[in-house]
Amino acid sequence: MSEKNVLRPETLAISTGRPSKGPDGPVNTPISLNSTFHAGGDVGYGRYGNENWTALENAIGAFESGASLIFSSGMAAISAVFSILPVGAVVTASHQGYSGVMTLLNNLHASGKIDVRFVDVSDTEAVLAALPGTALLWLESPTNPTLAIADLPRLISAAKAEGCGVAVDNTFATPLLQQPLVMGADIVAHSVTKYFAGHSDVVMGSLSTRDPALFTRLEDVRKIGGAIPGPFEAWLALRGLRTFPLRFERACANAMEIATRLSSHPKVAEVHYPGLPEDSQHARAASFMKGFGAVLSFTLHSDGEHADRVCESSSVITYATSLGGIESLWERRRRWAGESKSVPESLIRLSLGCENIEDLWEDILRSLEKA
Numbered sequence: 510m511s512e513k514n515v516l517r518p519e520t521l522a523i524s525t526g527r528p529s530k531g532p533d534g535p536v537n538t539p540i541s542l543n544s545t546f547h548a549g550g551d552v553g554y555g556r557y558g559n560e561n562w563t564a565l566e567n568a569i570g571a572f573e574s575g576a577s578l579i580f581s582s583g584m585a586a587i588s589a590v591f592s593i594l595p596v597g598a599v600v601t602a603s604h605q606g607y608s609g610v611m612t613l614l615n616n617l618h619a620s621g622k623i624d625v626r627f628v629d630v631s632d633t634e635a636v637l638a639a640l641p642g643t644a645l646l647w648l649e650s651p652t653n654p655t656l657a658i659a660d661l662p663r664l665i666s667a668a669k670a671e672g673c674g675v676a677v678d679n680t681f682a683t684p685l686l687q688q689p690l691v692m693g694a695d696i697v698a699h700s701v702t703k704y705f706a707g708h709s710d711v712v713m714g715s716l717s718t719r720d721p722a723l724f725t726r727l728e729d730v731r732k733i734g735g736a737i738p739g740p741f742e743a744w745l746a747l748r749g750l751r752t753f754p755l756r757f758e759r760a761c762a763n764a765m766e767i768a769t770r771l772s773s774h775p776k777v778a779e780v781h782y783p784g785l786p787e788d789s790q791h792a793r794a795a796s797f798m799k800g801f802g803a804v805l806s807f808t809l810h811s812d813g814e815h816a817d818r819v820c821e822s823s824s825v826i827t828y829a830t831s832l833g834g835i836e837s838l839w840e841r842r843r844r845w846a847g848e849s850k851s852v853p854e855s856l857i858r859l860s861l862g863c864e865n866i867e868d869l870w871e872d873i874l875r876s877l878e879k880a
Protein backbone atom coordinates (compact mmCIF):
# COMPACT_ATOMS: atom_id res chain seq x y z
CA MET A 510 0.00 0.00 0.00
CA SER A 511 2.78 2.44 0.83
CA GLU A 512 4.12 2.01 -2.71
CA LYS A 513 0.78 3.24 -4.08
CA ASN A 514 0.94 6.37 -2.03
CA VAL A 515 4.53 7.27 -2.75
CA LEU A 516 5.26 6.49 -6.38
CA ARG A 517 4.16 8.65 -9.31
CA PRO A 518 2.43 6.97 -12.28
CA GLU A 519 5.47 6.75 -14.57
CA THR A 520 7.47 5.02 -11.83
CA LEU A 521 4.53 2.87 -10.78
CA ALA A 522 4.14 1.55 -14.32
CA ILE A 523 7.77 0.50 -14.37
CA SER A 524 8.18 -0.88 -10.88
CA THR A 525 4.97 -2.72 -9.93
CA GLY A 526 4.21 -6.33 -10.76
CA ARG A 527 7.87 -7.44 -10.56
CA PRO A 528 9.08 -10.71 -8.99
CA SER A 529 10.81 -10.40 -5.63
CA LYS A 530 14.45 -9.33 -5.85
CA GLY A 531 17.33 -11.73 -5.30
CA PRO A 532 20.67 -12.68 -6.88
CA ASP A 533 20.06 -13.93 -10.45
CA GLY A 534 16.31 -13.71 -9.96
CA PRO A 535 14.40 -12.63 -13.07
CA VAL A 536 13.51 -8.97 -13.52
CA ASN A 537 10.22 -9.89 -15.24
CA THR A 538 7.80 -12.57 -14.13
CA PRO A 539 8.58 -15.58 -16.36
CA ILE A 540 5.67 -16.78 -18.49
CA SER A 541 4.03 -19.51 -16.44
CA LEU A 542 2.61 -22.10 -18.84
CA ASN A 543 0.89 -24.37 -16.35
CA SER A 544 -2.66 -25.69 -16.27
CA THR A 545 -2.13 -27.15 -12.81
CA PHE A 546 0.12 -26.74 -9.77
CA HIS A 547 1.40 -29.08 -7.05
CA ALA A 548 -1.30 -29.49 -4.41
CA GLY A 549 -1.18 -27.67 -1.09
CA GLY A 550 -0.78 -24.09 -2.36
CA ASP A 551 -3.14 -21.15 -2.71
CA VAL A 552 -3.72 -21.42 -6.47
CA GLY A 553 -4.09 -25.10 -7.36
CA TYR A 554 -5.35 -24.87 -10.93
CA GLY A 555 -4.80 -22.71 -14.02
CA ARG A 556 -8.40 -21.43 -14.10
CA TYR A 557 -8.00 -20.09 -10.54
CA GLY A 558 -4.73 -18.20 -10.77
CA ASN A 559 -1.40 -17.69 -12.39
CA GLU A 560 1.65 -15.65 -11.46
CA ASN A 561 1.43 -13.63 -14.70
CA TRP A 562 -2.13 -12.64 -13.83
CA THR A 563 -1.03 -11.63 -10.33
CA ALA A 564 1.79 -9.47 -11.66
CA LEU A 565 -0.55 -7.58 -14.00
CA GLU A 566 -3.34 -7.39 -11.42
CA ASN A 567 -0.96 -5.84 -8.92
CA ALA A 568 0.01 -3.19 -11.47
CA ILE A 569 -3.59 -2.36 -12.50
CA GLY A 570 -4.65 -2.40 -8.84
CA ALA A 571 -1.90 0.08 -7.99
CA PHE A 572 -3.12 2.42 -10.75
CA GLU A 573 -6.78 2.21 -9.75
CA SER A 574 -6.09 2.17 -5.98
CA GLY A 575 -7.93 -1.10 -5.47
CA ALA A 576 -7.59 -4.84 -5.95
CA SER A 577 -7.89 -6.07 -9.54
CA LEU A 578 -8.93 -9.13 -11.50
CA ILE A 579 -8.16 -9.67 -15.16
CA PHE A 580 -10.54 -11.38 -17.61
CA SER A 581 -10.32 -12.71 -21.17
CA SER A 582 -11.74 -9.45 -22.62
CA GLY A 583 -13.22 -6.15 -21.53
CA MET A 584 -16.67 -7.55 -22.31
CA ALA A 585 -16.01 -10.66 -20.19
CA ALA A 586 -15.11 -8.39 -17.26
CA ILE A 587 -18.22 -6.24 -17.78
CA SER A 588 -20.45 -9.32 -18.15
CA ALA A 589 -19.15 -10.55 -14.79
CA VAL A 590 -20.46 -7.34 -13.15
CA PHE A 591 -23.99 -7.74 -14.53
CA SER A 592 -23.97 -11.46 -13.74
CA ILE A 593 -23.87 -10.86 -9.97
CA LEU A 594 -27.05 -8.75 -10.00
CA PRO A 595 -30.26 -10.39 -8.76
CA VAL A 596 -32.91 -11.20 -11.39
CA GLY A 597 -35.01 -8.11 -12.12
CA ALA A 598 -32.43 -5.65 -10.74
CA VAL A 599 -32.60 -2.16 -12.25
CA VAL A 600 -29.48 -0.95 -14.07
CA THR A 601 -29.26 2.72 -15.02
CA ALA A 602 -26.77 3.16 -17.85
CA SER A 603 -25.63 5.51 -20.56
CA HIS A 604 -27.87 5.59 -23.65
CA GLN A 605 -24.82 6.26 -25.78
CA GLY A 606 -21.87 4.30 -24.44
CA TYR A 607 -19.75 1.52 -25.93
CA SER A 608 -22.10 -0.32 -28.29
CA GLY A 609 -21.09 -3.78 -27.00
CA VAL A 610 -22.24 -2.86 -23.49
CA MET A 611 -25.50 -1.41 -24.80
CA THR A 612 -26.14 -4.61 -26.77
CA LEU A 613 -25.38 -6.73 -23.70
CA LEU A 614 -27.72 -4.63 -21.55
CA ASN A 615 -30.48 -4.78 -24.18
CA ASN A 616 -30.09 -8.59 -24.38
CA LEU A 617 -30.20 -9.00 -20.60
CA HIS A 618 -33.26 -6.73 -20.48
CA ALA A 619 -35.03 -8.60 -23.31
CA SER A 620 -34.50 -11.94 -21.58
CA GLY A 621 -35.95 -10.57 -18.33
CA LYS A 622 -32.72 -10.90 -16.31
CA ILE A 623 -32.40 -7.19 -15.56
CA ASP A 624 -34.37 -4.02 -16.11
CA VAL A 625 -32.43 -1.24 -17.87
CA ARG A 626 -33.02 2.51 -17.74
CA PHE A 627 -31.00 4.29 -20.40
CA VAL A 628 -30.11 7.91 -19.65
CA ASP A 629 -27.89 10.62 -21.04
CA VAL A 630 -25.07 10.43 -18.47
CA SER A 631 -24.04 14.01 -19.20
CA ASP A 632 -27.52 15.13 -18.06
CA THR A 633 -26.92 15.05 -14.31
CA GLU A 634 -30.55 15.79 -13.39
CA ALA A 635 -31.77 12.90 -15.58
CA VAL A 636 -29.34 10.48 -13.93
CA LEU A 637 -30.28 11.69 -10.45
CA ALA A 638 -33.98 11.25 -11.28
CA ALA A 639 -33.31 7.64 -12.38
CA LEU A 640 -31.49 6.65 -9.15
CA PRO A 641 -34.43 5.66 -6.91
CA GLY A 642 -34.86 1.90 -7.33
CA THR A 643 -31.58 1.53 -9.24
CA ALA A 644 -29.45 -1.42 -8.11
CA LEU A 645 -26.45 -0.50 -10.27
CA LEU A 646 -25.49 2.77 -11.89
CA TRP A 647 -23.28 1.91 -14.86
CA LEU A 648 -21.23 4.91 -15.95
CA GLU A 649 -18.90 5.35 -18.88
CA SER A 650 -17.12 8.70 -19.05
CA PRO A 651 -15.97 10.05 -21.44
CA THR A 652 -18.49 8.10 -23.50
CA ASN A 653 -17.63 6.16 -26.62
CA PRO A 654 -17.85 7.69 -29.25
CA THR A 655 -19.23 11.19 -28.57
CA LEU A 656 -17.03 12.03 -25.58
CA ALA A 657 -19.85 13.09 -23.26
CA ILE A 658 -18.73 13.63 -19.68
CA ALA A 659 -20.64 12.38 -16.64
CA ASP A 660 -20.23 14.42 -13.48
CA LEU A 661 -18.55 11.49 -11.74
CA PRO A 662 -17.93 13.05 -8.30
CA ARG A 663 -21.55 14.23 -8.01
CA LEU A 664 -23.20 11.13 -9.51
CA ILE A 665 -21.10 8.65 -7.54
CA SER A 666 -21.80 10.34 -4.22
CA ALA A 667 -25.53 10.75 -5.01
CA ALA A 668 -25.79 7.09 -6.03
CA LYS A 669 -24.03 5.89 -2.90
CA ALA A 670 -26.31 8.09 -0.76
CA GLU A 671 -29.29 6.46 -2.49
CA GLY A 672 -27.88 2.98 -1.78
CA CYS A 673 -27.08 2.12 -5.42
CA GLY A 674 -24.01 0.21 -6.53
CA VAL A 675 -21.78 2.17 -8.93
CA ALA A 676 -19.51 0.80 -11.64
CA VAL A 677 -17.45 2.97 -13.98
CA ASP A 678 -15.91 1.97 -17.30
CA ASN A 679 -12.63 3.89 -17.08
CA THR A 680 -11.21 2.73 -20.42
CA PHE A 681 -11.19 6.14 -22.13
CA ALA A 682 -9.97 8.31 -19.24
CA THR A 683 -7.65 5.74 -17.62
CA PRO A 684 -6.58 6.14 -13.96
CA LEU A 685 -4.12 8.82 -15.08
CA LEU A 686 -7.06 11.21 -15.56
CA GLN A 687 -9.58 9.99 -12.97
CA GLN A 688 -9.82 7.35 -10.23
CA PRO A 689 -13.46 6.40 -9.71
CA LEU A 690 -12.73 4.08 -6.76
CA VAL A 691 -11.19 7.02 -4.91
CA MET A 692 -14.41 8.96 -5.66
CA GLY A 693 -16.42 6.15 -4.03
CA ALA A 694 -17.38 3.87 -6.93
CA ASP A 695 -17.65 0.16 -6.14
CA ILE A 696 -16.14 -1.21 -9.34
CA VAL A 697 -13.93 0.10 -12.13
CA ALA A 698 -13.90 -1.77 -15.43
CA HIS A 699 -11.33 -1.59 -18.23
CA SER A 700 -10.85 -2.90 -21.66
CA VAL A 701 -7.16 -3.70 -21.02
CA THR A 702 -7.06 -4.23 -24.80
CA LYS A 703 -6.80 -0.43 -25.13
CA TYR A 704 -4.38 1.87 -23.25
CA PHE A 705 -2.99 -0.54 -20.65
CA ALA A 706 -1.79 -3.14 -23.18
CA GLY A 707 -1.44 -0.40 -25.77
CA HIS A 708 -0.11 -2.20 -28.87
CA SER A 709 -3.23 -3.66 -30.52
CA ASP A 710 -1.95 -7.18 -29.87
CA VAL A 711 -3.95 -8.33 -26.82
CA VAL A 712 -7.67 -8.61 -25.98
CA MET A 713 -8.24 -8.46 -22.21
CA GLY A 714 -10.35 -6.84 -19.50
CA SER A 715 -10.11 -5.99 -15.82
CA LEU A 716 -12.24 -5.15 -12.83
CA SER A 717 -10.99 -3.32 -9.75
CA THR A 718 -12.67 -2.81 -6.38
CA ARG A 719 -11.87 -1.83 -2.80
CA ASP A 720 -14.57 -4.11 -1.37
CA PRO A 721 -13.11 -7.54 -0.39
CA ALA A 722 -16.53 -9.27 -0.46
CA LEU A 723 -17.26 -7.90 -3.95
CA PHE A 724 -13.79 -8.95 -5.08
CA THR A 725 -14.47 -12.53 -3.95
CA ARG A 726 -17.84 -12.64 -5.72
CA LEU A 727 -16.30 -11.40 -8.97
CA GLU A 728 -13.36 -13.77 -8.63
CA ASP A 729 -15.83 -16.64 -8.16
CA VAL A 730 -17.60 -15.61 -11.39
CA ARG A 731 -14.26 -15.79 -13.19
CA LYS A 732 -13.34 -19.13 -11.61
CA ILE A 733 -16.64 -20.77 -12.50
CA GLY A 734 -17.46 -18.88 -15.70
CA GLY A 735 -13.91 -19.47 -16.89
CA ALA A 736 -13.44 -16.19 -18.83
CA ILE A 737 -9.72 -16.23 -18.10
CA PRO A 738 -6.82 -14.69 -20.01
CA GLY A 739 -3.81 -16.77 -21.02
CA PRO A 740 -0.53 -16.27 -19.11
CA PHE A 741 1.22 -15.08 -22.26
CA GLU A 742 -1.42 -12.40 -22.85
CA ALA A 743 -1.04 -11.26 -19.23
CA TRP A 744 2.74 -11.04 -19.69
CA LEU A 745 2.29 -9.10 -22.93
CA ALA A 746 -0.23 -6.68 -21.38
CA LEU A 747 2.10 -5.98 -18.46
CA ARG A 748 4.95 -5.36 -20.89
CA GLY A 749 2.68 -2.86 -22.64
CA LEU A 750 1.64 -1.24 -19.38
CA ARG A 751 5.27 -0.38 -18.55
CA THR A 752 5.10 2.46 -21.09
CA PHE A 753 1.43 3.37 -20.61
CA PRO A 754 1.98 6.80 -18.94
CA LEU A 755 4.55 7.74 -21.57
CA ARG A 756 2.33 6.69 -24.48
CA PHE A 757 -0.78 8.24 -23.00
CA GLU A 758 0.86 11.62 -22.40
CA ARG A 759 1.99 11.80 -26.03
CA ALA A 760 -1.34 10.51 -27.37
CA CYS A 761 -3.30 13.08 -25.32
CA ALA A 762 -1.08 15.90 -26.61
CA ASN A 763 -1.64 14.67 -30.19
CA ALA A 764 -5.42 14.56 -29.59
CA MET A 765 -5.50 18.13 -28.28
CA GLU A 766 -3.56 19.45 -31.26
CA ILE A 767 -5.52 17.50 -33.89
CA ALA A 768 -8.85 18.49 -32.28
CA THR A 769 -7.81 22.15 -32.43
CA ARG A 770 -6.76 21.94 -36.09
CA LEU A 771 -9.85 19.94 -37.14
CA SER A 772 -12.11 22.57 -35.56
CA SER A 773 -11.18 25.07 -38.22
CA HIS A 774 -11.18 22.70 -41.21
CA PRO A 775 -13.90 23.70 -43.71
CA LYS A 776 -15.06 20.08 -44.31
CA VAL A 777 -15.52 19.39 -40.60
CA ALA A 778 -18.94 20.19 -39.09
CA GLU A 779 -18.28 19.46 -35.43
CA VAL A 780 -15.44 18.17 -33.24
CA HIS A 781 -16.11 16.34 -29.98
CA TYR A 782 -13.14 16.63 -27.65
CA PRO A 783 -13.54 17.76 -24.03
CA GLY A 784 -10.14 19.47 -24.13
CA LEU A 785 -11.38 22.13 -26.52
CA PRO A 786 -12.44 25.23 -24.53
CA GLU A 787 -15.53 25.60 -26.75
CA ASP A 788 -16.62 21.94 -26.30
CA SER A 789 -19.89 21.65 -24.37
CA GLN A 790 -18.23 19.12 -22.00
CA HIS A 791 -15.06 21.12 -21.34
CA ALA A 792 -15.96 22.88 -18.09
CA ARG A 793 -17.19 19.71 -16.43
CA ALA A 794 -14.21 17.65 -17.59
CA ALA A 795 -11.79 20.35 -16.39
CA SER A 796 -13.49 20.43 -12.98
CA PHE A 797 -12.40 16.91 -11.98
CA MET A 798 -10.29 15.25 -14.69
CA LYS A 799 -6.51 15.63 -14.91
CA GLY A 800 -6.62 15.77 -18.71
CA PHE A 801 -8.93 15.08 -21.63
CA GLY A 802 -7.84 11.80 -23.17
CA ALA A 803 -6.59 10.67 -26.53
CA VAL A 804 -9.80 9.93 -28.43
CA LEU A 805 -11.81 12.52 -30.34
CA SER A 806 -14.65 12.28 -32.80
CA PHE A 807 -15.79 14.59 -35.56
CA THR A 808 -18.60 14.88 -38.07
CA LEU A 809 -18.36 16.01 -41.68
CA HIS A 810 -20.63 18.36 -43.60
CA SER A 811 -21.19 15.39 -45.95
CA ASP A 812 -22.70 11.90 -45.46
CA GLY A 813 -21.65 8.50 -44.14
CA GLU A 814 -20.32 7.29 -47.50
CA HIS A 815 -17.95 10.22 -47.68
CA ALA A 816 -16.82 9.57 -44.09
CA ASP A 817 -16.08 5.93 -45.04
CA ARG A 818 -13.99 7.10 -47.99
CA VAL A 819 -12.05 9.48 -45.73
CA CYS A 820 -11.16 6.61 -43.39
CA GLU A 821 -10.21 4.35 -46.30
CA SER A 822 -7.91 7.04 -47.74
CA SER A 823 -5.42 7.34 -44.90
CA SER A 824 -1.95 5.86 -44.88
CA VAL A 825 -0.46 6.93 -41.53
CA ILE A 826 -3.71 6.47 -39.58
CA THR A 827 -4.93 2.87 -39.67
CA TYR A 828 -8.52 2.32 -40.79
CA ALA A 829 -9.65 -0.12 -38.09
CA THR A 830 -11.89 -0.34 -35.07
CA SER A 831 -10.55 -0.14 -31.49
CA LEU A 832 -8.54 2.55 -29.73
CA GLY A 833 -5.77 3.06 -27.22
CA GLY A 834 -2.95 1.57 -29.30
CA ILE A 835 0.39 3.18 -30.01
CA GLU A 836 -0.82 3.57 -33.61
CA SER A 837 -3.59 6.03 -34.51
CA LEU A 838 -6.85 4.37 -35.61
CA TRP A 839 -10.02 5.77 -37.08
CA GLU A 840 -13.36 4.55 -38.33
CA ARG A 841 -16.93 5.70 -38.99
CA ARG A 842 -18.82 4.38 -36.01
CA ARG A 843 -22.19 3.93 -37.70
CA ARG A 844 -20.65 1.28 -39.99
CA TRP A 845 -21.50 -1.02 -37.04
CA ALA A 846 -25.13 -2.11 -36.82
CA GLY A 847 -24.95 -2.10 -33.00
CA GLU A 848 -23.95 1.58 -32.79
CA SER A 849 -26.53 3.92 -31.26
CA LYS A 850 -28.78 5.54 -33.88
CA SER A 851 -28.23 8.84 -32.09
CA VAL A 852 -24.61 8.84 -33.31
CA PRO A 853 -24.47 10.87 -36.56
CA GLU A 854 -23.89 8.87 -39.78
CA SER A 855 -20.76 10.82 -40.68
CA LEU A 856 -19.14 10.66 -37.22
CA ILE A 857 -15.54 9.47 -37.37
CA ARG A 858 -13.87 8.34 -34.15
CA LEU A 859 -10.15 8.97 -34.09
CA SER A 860 -7.92 7.34 -31.49
CA LEU A 861 -4.63 9.17 -31.43
CA GLY A 862 -1.42 7.23 -31.07
CA CYS A 863 2.15 8.41 -30.68
CA GLU A 864 3.14 9.30 -34.25
CA ASN A 865 4.62 12.65 -35.20
CA ILE A 866 1.87 15.28 -35.13
CA GLU A 867 2.72 16.73 -38.58
CA ASP A 868 2.63 13.29 -40.20
CA LEU A 869 -0.78 12.73 -38.66
CA TRP A 870 -2.10 16.11 -39.74
CA GLU A 871 -0.80 15.78 -43.30
CA ASP A 872 -2.46 12.35 -43.50
CA ILE A 873 -5.78 13.80 -42.30
CA LEU A 874 -5.57 16.69 -44.77
CA ARG A 875 -4.74 14.29 -47.63
CA SER A 876 -7.60 11.95 -46.67
CA LEU A 877 -10.15 14.77 -46.44
CA GLU A 878 -9.03 16.04 -49.85
CA LYS A 879 -8.76 12.65 -51.60
CA ALA A 880 -12.16 11.37 -50.48
Ligand SMILES: Cc1ncc(COP(=O)(O)O)c(C=O)c1O
Nearest residue numbers: 582583584607653680700702713
Ligand atom coordinates in the same frame (compact mmCIF):
# COMPACT_ATOMS: atom_id res chain seq x y z
C1 LIG B 1 -15.28 1.87 -23.50
C2 LIG B 1 -15.15 0.42 -23.83
N1 LIG B 1 -15.46 -0.48 -22.87
C3 LIG B 1 -15.37 -1.81 -23.11
C4 LIG B 1 -14.97 -2.30 -24.33
C5 LIG B 1 -14.91 -3.79 -24.57
O1 LIG B 1 -13.60 -4.25 -24.45
P1 LIG B 1 -13.03 -5.53 -25.23
O2 LIG B 1 -13.07 -5.23 -26.69
O3 LIG B 1 -11.65 -5.69 -24.65
O4 LIG B 1 -13.91 -6.69 -24.88
C6 LIG B 1 -14.63 -1.39 -25.35
C7 LIG B 1 -14.20 -1.90 -26.67
O5 LIG B 1 -14.04 -1.14 -27.61
C8 LIG B 1 -14.73 -0.01 -25.08
O6 LIG B 1 -14.43 0.92 -26.02
